[in-house]
Structure formats: C-alpha cells, structure tokens
Amino acid sequence: MSGSIKLSRPTTTLSLNVPLTSSKSESNRALLLNELGGGNSELKNLSSARDTDTMTKLLAAEAYTLDVLDAGTVMRFMTAYLAVGKKERRITGTPRMCKRPIKLLVDALNDLGAEITYENEEGFPPLLFKPFTTQKTSQLTIPGNISSQYISALLMIAPTLPKGLTITLEGEIYSRPYIEMTLNLMKHFGVSGKFEGSQITVASQDYQSNSYTIESDWSGASYWYSLFALADDAQIKLQGLRSISNQGDHAIASIMEGLGVQSTFDNETVTLSKTEIKQKLVIDFKSCPDLAQTVMACAAALGVDLEMSGLESLRIKESDRTAAMATELSKIGAKLEEHADGLWILTSPKKLDVTEVIEFDTYDDHRMAMALAPLAMKFDCIIHEPEVVVKSYPEYWEHLEMAGVIIE
Ligand SMILES: O=C(O)C1=C[C@@H](OP(=O)(O)O)[C@@H](O)[C@H](O)C1
Ligand SMILES: C=C(OP(=O)(O)O)C(=O)O
Secondary structure, three states: OOOEEEEEOOOOOEEEEEOOOEOHHHHHHHHHHHHHOOOOOOEEOOOOOHHHHHHHHHHHOOOOEEEOOOOHHHHHHHHHHHHOOOOOEEEEOOOOHHHOOOHHHHHHHHHHOOEEEEOOOOOOOOEEEEOOOOOOOOEEEEEOOOOHHHHHHHHHHHHHOOOOEEEEEEOOOOOHHHHHHHHHHHHHOOOOEEEEOOEEEEOOOOOOOOOEEOOEOHHHHHHHHHHHHHOOOEEEEEEOOOOOOOOHHHHHHHHHHHEEEEEEEEOOEEEEEEEEEOOEEEEEOOOOHHHHHHHHHHHHHHOOEEEEEOOHHHHHOOOOHHHHHHHHHHOOOOEEEEOHHHOEEEEOOOOOOOOOOEEEOOOOOHHHHHHHHHHHHOOOEEEEOHHHHHHOOOOHHHHHHHHOOEEO
16 A cells, blocks of 8 residues: 555444554563563564564664664664663664654763764764663663653663662653553563652662563554544444553543543443533643644544643654644644644634545654544545554554445
C-alpha cells in the first residue's frame, strides 16, 4: 500500500471485535529490561509495531552503526544502553529523527561518565559512543518537561551502574505515566526504585527474569473510540485492554465520555456505547500527549470546541503535530490556535459543510494518518502515505476494512 487511499463510511453498521496490536511502549521497555537481565524472560504478546521490531533487531545487532528509523523510544533507550556499554558504536535515524533533540539525555549520560559525541549538529543524532569505563556520579538533574523518554532511558540502566542513580526532575513533569510505566516494569523484572516528590532513586541491583504479557495498545484503541464517536451506527469491542493499565493513554476512556462514548470493561474486553456529547471540553494532555491528535480530529468533526493544555511536546515528535493538525483540520473549517500560557483553542464548525472528498497529508507521522481516518465516518477522504501506520499499528487499515470501512 503506497501513494494514497480513499476511505468511505461503511454501507451498514461499523462493526468489529478489534484485535488491537499491543503497546510499543511496554514492548520496547520489556525488550530492554529482558536484555539487561540476561535475556531469559518470556515476553508474550509483543507489539507488531515497526518500532518494536526495530528495538528487537538493534538489541541483537553486532554492527557498528544502529539505525532506529523514526522510533523515538528506540533512539532514547538505545542511547542509554550503548552509553554504558563496552563497545564503540554509532546510532542514527531518519532525517526527522536527526532533528528530534537529545542533548539533555546525552549531557546526563556524559555527566555519569559516558563518552558520547555528536557526528554533526550538537544536540541531535547521529551520536558516537566510546566504551564506558568509570561512573563519575550517582546524582543527575534533568528537566521533567521536555521528554519523559530521557528519564525512562536513564532509569532502565540505573540499576546496572555500580553506584546506582538518583535523578532530580526540574520543573513540571510531563508524560509522567510513561515514567511510572518504566518503574512498574522494572519492578516486574526485580528492580525497585523510589519516586518521591521530584526525585527518583534506583540502587545498584540485578534484574531478574520473569515472564510478561504486554497489554493491547491504548493509543491504538483511541482511533476506535473516535471511529465509534463519529459513526451513526456502530458495534465495537476492543480486545486485550485492562481497566487498570500501565499506559497513561487509557485516559482516552474518560476523555471520550465528553465526545459521546462510554466504556464497559469485562475480562480484558472494552465494549463501547453511546452517551451524550458535551459542547466544549477542557483537556490537559500533559500525561497523554499521544491522544491529542485523535481527540482534536474527533472533536472537530463533532462540532465540539476544545480548550487544551500540555501540548508542548507535540512539536518535537514524528512531526510538528500542532502545526500539522492546524493545517489539516482547517480543511474541514476547524481552527486550531495557540494562545498565551500554553493554551490551545480548537474552534470546531457547528455544522460540517464538506461536499467534496477531503485530502489529508500525514507528515511521515503515523498518528496523523490514524487520527484523521475516522473522519471518513462523516465524509469521503483521501489519506496520503497511509503506510506510515506501520510505526505503531501495522494492521490499522486491515482492521478498518474488517469493520466495514470502504478503502479504495
Ligand atoms: O516512553 C514512551 O514509550 C513514550 C513517551 C512519550 O514521549 P515523551 O515522553 O517524549 O512525551 C510518548 O509520546 C511516546 O509515544 C512514547
Ligand atoms: C511520539 C511517539 O513515538 P516516539 O517518540 O517513540 O517516536 C508516538 O508514537 O506518538
């Protein structure tokens, strides 16, 4: 599948018991923790995401250069792993990955005693690594409001350091559930850490083998919430999701109540049903940045206005996501604008007035494609470069077709 696809709403009920792929965030952590613990753990239900395939391959690779493609977690987690390794290595990624900042993590690792240098521009991949020799400190300070992936990366290698590690987080903590996911998974693999106030302490200790079953991906589930919200008639069940989850993106269940979707949990299956739609929602995406595009697209098509905060990190992800959403949603008459103090307002058309097929660009960003596709429940649309979804949810288009969406 390449070029473009045209999506049209099903001729009957949108209906599927959705076999979601599992979380790439959990998978990529479990893979690294297993490797650090000797590689004997049984990891069940690993994600089919390309990012997880990349993580698996790079952990096993012997080559000097490792290419993470567009996988942020792989870049950040492997950077910490290679920094405390015994070999000279080089890590690189796609042109966009080489524009996603990494200086805070590199500075922290170099303070620890690593020898990482930049091949080209300071602060950005490609990175060059020398073998790790001596731990210079066990105390690090790092801003908590840029990317939690830097913090997760440092935490996962912390117990392997002879002196352990205490990290002090400065400022507000963004994407906090991802830090907690890291600590919870570390605990599952036998390592305890303490997160109190703005400090996280992990003593030097050994990882233990343990089997782990990865949960379905709540970020991937969010697109089904949106499809359900926008469809006149739908029967959707989502498989493999837990009511108590390691993933902060399970917040989609409560956010979507405002967009007319209710969730019923039963034995790792979530059944969606309709409820009343609110006219305006106030949402802070600080803990769940990957849900922002889904919610914006869905609200725009439902005529719901949004007042949003916590969107700062969207600029440094696979695309500049706030700019990309502003451009794409303007095609259906919605306005996304930045105001003072980090506030973003989405003003949605009160009555959708779309008479032609709308063409959506996807900016090399899986979440642009997946978040915009549910709008096909309201009007025919064309999605350019649909293959971007392989990053986290390769079966997305196949699942939409199975649910009845017409794809040409
Ligand atoms: O640790 C993780 O698995 C992730 C953390 C988040 O990134 P930031 O911490 O950079 O916001 C999230 O957006 C990303 O998709 C996955
Ligand atoms: C931001 C994302 O991923 P990463 O940072 O791992 O590339 C994402 O999946 O939305």
